[in-house]
Amino acid sequence: MTKINENEDAHEFRSEAVSLWRITFGPLIWAVHFAASYAATALICAKGGAVEGLRLGIGIGTGVALVAIAWLGWQAWRQWDLLCDRDWENDQGTGEDRHQFLGHAAFLLAVVSFIGVSYVALPALLIGTCR
Amino acid sequence: MTRPAPLPVAEGPYPPTEEMLSEPVSSEDQDRGKAELRAAWKTPQGWRYISAVNNTEVGVWYSLTAFGFMLLAGLLALAMRVQLAFPDMTFLDADRFNQFFTMHGSAMMFLFAVPMFEAISILLLPAFLGARDMPFPRLSAYGYWCFLIGGCFVMGSLLFDAGPKAGWFMYPPLATEEEGIGPDIWLLGLSFIEVASIAAAVELIVGALKCRPPGMRVNIMPLYAWYVMVVGGMILFAFPPLIAGDFLFELQRSFDWPFFDPERGGDPILWQHLFWIFGHPEVYIVFLPSIAIAAMIVPTVARRPIVGYSWIVLSAVGTGFLSFGLWVHHMFTTGLPQISLGFFSAASEAVVIPTGIQLFAFVATLMVGRVRMSLPMLWIAGALAIFVAGGLTGVMLAIVPFNWQAHDTYFIVAHLHYTLFGGMVFPVIAGVYYFYPFIAKKLLSERLGRWAFWLIFTGFNVTFLPMHLTGLMGMPRRIFTYPESSGWGTLNLISTIGAFVVAAGFAVFLYDLLRPKSRQGQIPRNPWDAGTLEFSHDVPEEAWGVRSVPYVTSRYPLWDQPKLVERMDAGRYYLTDSPDHQRETIVTSVIDAKPIYVQRVTGPAWITIWAAIFTGGAFIFPTFHIYKPAIVCGAFAIVCVLYWLWTSTARPPKDEMREAGLGLRLPTYMSGPDSVGWWGMWITMLGDATAFASIVFGFFFYWTARPDFPPADADHAIGVWVAAAALLGVLAWAATVLAREVNRRGNVMLARLALVLAPLSAAAAAGAAWLAVRDLDPVSHVYPAILWALMVWLVVHLCAGIVMQCYCLAGSLFGKVTPRHDADLRNVTLYWHFVALKVLVTAAVLGLVPGWLP
Structure with missing residues (x-):
């Protein structure tokens, strides 16, 4: 019989303290990238400025965002640990399944965020002017 | 000075072992626990009934009120359809038509769609989580009374021919220049309701995070709770921009501060930005919780766990984020830079991915399950068909050049009704059929349900499918009539006929919902063989929520934990009694749902109604430019809220610890x-x-x-x-x-x-x-x-x-x-x-x- 205040997976628990936030880090990067691209475009197009510089800036920002999301995705993939136990569902009420589930969700969100960032960068790649 | 001892923390064995759970509870203890809980959770009787704050009461009032506003807004739509049935009709004049379409849109969004989500969640979320109540019951009650007062005020303006008439998005300069008090009613009345919506969102997020039963870790909580969290978060980031916009707008209307007046440096486009930063997430705010109902029904129908739980979590969270990058697709014709339009077009296409994933997850669950077709599933099937059609026109509209062509035509009207009927109305009705046994302890009629479905489904398509064509032929939105030479007459007549078929369907549904069902006798406890906790409810009804708060180890506890219901009934889990006749629920940790403390929840009160009445005064008087009584009302509202907080929240408890059952001792106060x-x-x-x-x-x-x-x-x-x-x-x-x-x-x-x-x-x-x-x-x-x-x-x-x-x-x-x-x-x-x-x-x-x- 375990006592409620003696935590056998105390170490693991601490590492999970921010996990519910962590699954949103991928979409958060998307949001920051989106807002920054939109704000920079609005500024440059309204105040006049080099559209080429803007496109380059968005390109660099996109590269940084994609690398960051890819890194998060890789971390989440390791946390999901699919290849070791082949567990797709993680539907048990255990600390391990909760840990891997959060990895799985964060991984999938990283994939969607990666696609989202790539999509949002396309207009800057394809359209050369503000008008 | 000595440092005071810290507050006690939980102590005792946890998690409970099988041995502890099979320990029988003596029948005296069972009876004592039941009697105490009944006393604590007693619903006020007679005229005092309206002072109730329990989620099962407030949730029902809330849903019925929202449904009532929906019927009223539907009647407005019928009147508009009559006016548009033939060219040059004179059933409504232009002014009244303007009021009607403005109120139709505003009421459907602010008085039906969003409040309905909150109502259903307040009603059901505690049951999904095996909790006794929401964490702040009086806040729900306060929100409900605000909603009722504000809704009646806004809808009532139509009776005095004083309704707003600038469209549900109130674009300046039309709305800032409009004569009369219509726009003020819209701004202040709906701001008041938005405050209530945010209150409900706060409550629901805290409920989903902190009021789960012991053991219900984040990876096994019902999908509905995930959606509630996401949608609650979206409300927190979507509604405030509109409130800020309303604030600026009302300052301009009342005091002539020129926020949207280009002559004095203002810009009407700012309102469009603030409105649509709210307005686009809003459609996902109504879509996601409705599709969450589908996520509860589909596994029951397929008789197996949902396929791709993580994928649905992904789609809920992903949609929640991406939906904030779409707002400018309502503003493609305002002359923003091409690159900016491109960003929003791209994000609008990207949001299809998570939205599509959840639909595929449902289809996959149905394919691998052993489907038992039921009435709720019929409505879900209809929802999927209609929503997919609306989603596809959405993909078309996200493309800028097509959008320029279709902007402000009936094509948009068709698109938005396909998404809202498929994404909201049908799943919600499915939910009504599915959860009715839980809510009312009765069943709705299978036969009437099928009639209602086929009438609404057919009528809907007859109404809105032709509108795609009417729109492509060039008929603009919001015109009160059109000449015969336009050639839109036949299509409009078809739409009008369809609208009446939809109305007939709703009449059947309404009759089925409200007809007396006393001859039905006692229904089975779990009529659909569902696997989630809400169907462990007590038949006949008990006000305590759950007899004892269970220890949950599975996503579908009623399927996977065979002795669970029997043990809940026998009071073998947590919080099986209430020695002080206090309403309590158990609060657990965010990730792993470990018990932390026992939260005392508030009981019936009149103060919430007074607080809502005075808050209403503070919002309603300024509509008529009467400010002194408004300030007095505001002050009284603050006094009411302070009184309610002072007398019943966070008071130092009599006993610091409480026996919570199964040997666990939990603190009764936390900070x-x-x-x-x-x-x-x-x-x-x-x-x-x-x-x-x-x-x-x-x-x-x-x-x-x-x-x-x-x-x-x-x-x-x-x-x-x-x-x-x-x-x-x-x-x-x-x-x-x-x-x-x-x-x-x-x-x-x-x-x-x-x-x-x-x-x-x-x-x-x-x-x-x-x-x-x-x-x-x-x-x-x-x-x-x-x-x-x-x-x-x-x-x-x-x-x-x-x-x-x-x-x-x-x-x-x-x-x-x-x-x-x-x-x-x-x-x-x-x-x-x-x-x-x-x-x-x-x-x-x-x-x-x-x-x-x-």
């Missing part, structure tokens, strides 16, 4: 991040900070959009006073933090001293902020107007902060706040962290930014 009150404050302040950010966004928007912002010869805020406001505001914050820290260490006198200093300093900060802009004329140009708006916003928050500091001081003097029981003080400090941030940002925008702008 800081473990307590639900702290989470409520934190989440509210996120929303509040978003509203503030929207006003700051307005400042920078004017700067990018207008060459004359700030005007070259403009007077600026007075630097000395701005600096004084910043310093004094930070001092007030520091004093509050100091009070919390020294109070915790046992130095009560110093804490009280800090709590005297803090409000004085905050009041001085408010005065300095006012002095900084006093000499500027907000009517002359948008630059002084936005500085004034920022000042007003800051001063209001400082004043609220002063009230809170005085509340804590009084608490300390009268023994409500002690060194150990400092929940109030910690929540107020959290509030002040946000105020300090606002002080600094406001001071920077008032004092520094104008000098930096090129």
Whole structure:
């Protein structure tokens, strides 16, 4: 019989303290990238400025965002640990399944965020002017 | 001075072993527990019934009220369809037609779709989670009464021919110039309801995070709870921009501050931005919780766990984020730069991915399951068919050139009704059929249900499918009639006939819902063989929610934990009694749902109704430009809320620990991040900070959009006073933090001293902020107007902060706040962290930014 205040997976628990936030880090990067691209475009197009510089800036920002999301995705993939136990569902009420589930969700969100960032960068790649 | 002992924490065995769970409970103990719980949760009888706050009562009132407003808004639509049936009809005149379409859209969105989500969630979420009630029942009741008053006020304007008529999005300059009080009714009435929506969102998020039963970790909680969390979060970030917009808009309507007047430096496009930053997430706010109902029904119908639980979590969270990158696709024709349009077009296409994934997950579940077709599933099937059609036209509309063609035509009307019927109306009706046995302990009629389905489904398609064509033929939205030569007559007549078929379907549904069902007898407890906790409900009804709060180890506990219901009934789990006849529920940790403490929840009260009436007065009187009674009402509303908080929340308990069952002893008081009150404050302040950010966004928007912002010869805020406001505001914050820290260490006198200093300093900060802009004329140009708006916003928050500091001081003097029981003080400090941030940002925008702008 375990006592409620003696935590056998105390170490693991601490590492999970921010996990519910962590699954949103991928979409958060998307949001920051989106807002920054939109704000920079609005500024440059309204105040006049080099559209080429803007496109380059968005390109660099996109590269940084994609690398960051890819890194998060890789971390989440390791946390999901699919290849070791082949567990797709993680539907048990255990600390391990909760840990891997959060990895799985964060991984999938990283994939969607990666696609989202790539999509949002396309207009800057394809359209050369503000008008 | 000795440091006071810390609050006790949970102790005893956890998780419970199989042995402990199979330990029988004596029948005397069972009977005693039942009697105590019945006494604690007794629903008020007779006319006192309306003072009830229990989620099962408030949820039902809320749903029925929202449904009533939906029927009214539907009647408006029928009247419009009659007017449009033939060319040159004179059934409605142009003015009334304008009022009707404005109220149809506004009511469907603000009085039906969003409140319905909140109503259903308040009603069902505790049951999904095996909780006794929501964490803040009186807040739900207060929200409901605000909603009822505000809704009746806004809808009632039609009876006096005084309704708003500028369209549900109230675009300036049309709406700012409109004669009469219509726009004021819209702005103030709906702001009032938006406040209620945010209150409900706070409650639902805290409920899903903190009120899960022991053992229900995040990976096994019902999908509905995931959706509630996502949607609650979206409300917090989507509604505040609209509230900020309403604030600016009403300042222009009432005091002629020119936020949207281009003559004096304003810009109507800012309203469009603020409205659609709210408006587009809004459609996902109504879509996601409805599709969440499908996520509960589909596994039951397929008789197997959902396929791709993680994928659905992904799609809920992903849609929640991406939906904030779509708002400009309502503004493609406003002349924004092409690249900007491209961003929003791209994001609009990207959101299809998570949206599609959840539909595929449902289809996959149905394919691998052993489907037993039932009435709820029929409605879900109809929903999927209609929603997919609406989604596809959405993909078309996300493409800029096509959008330019279809903008403001009936093609849009067709698209939005396909998404809203498929994404909201059908799943919600499916939910009504599915959850009716839980809600009313009766079943709805299978035969009438099929009739209603086929009438609504057929009628819907007959109405809206032709509208795609009417739109492509060029018929614009919001026209009250059209000439015969346009050639739109036949299609419009078909649409009108369809609308009446839909209405017939709703009549059948309404009859089935409300007809007496006393001859039906007692229904089975779990009529659909569902696997989730809500169907462990008591038949006949008991007001206590659950007999005992279970220990859950599976996503579908009724399927996977065979003895669960029997053990819940026998009181073998947690909180099986209530010795003090107090309403209580168990609060657990966010990730792993480990029991933390027993939260006392509030019971029936009249004060919530009074608070709502006075809040209503504070919003409704200004509509008629009557301000003194409004201020009095506002003051009374604050007094009511303070009274309710003082008498029934966070009071030091009589016993510090409570036997919670299965040998577990739990504390009865918590302070800081473990307590639900702290989470409520934190989440509210996120929303509040978003509203503030929207006003700051307005400042920078004017700067990018207008060459004359700030005007070259403009007077600026007075630097000395701005600096004084910043310093004094930070001092007030520091004093509050100091009070919390020294109070915790046992130095009560110093804490009280800090709590005297803090409000004085905050009041001085408010005065300095006012002095900084006093000499500027907000009517002359948008630059002084936005500085004034920022000042007003800051001063209001400082004043609220002063009230809170005085509340804590009084608490300390009268023994409500002690060194150990400092929940109030910690929540107020959290509030002040946000105020300090606002002080600094406001001071920077008032004092520094104008000098930096090129």
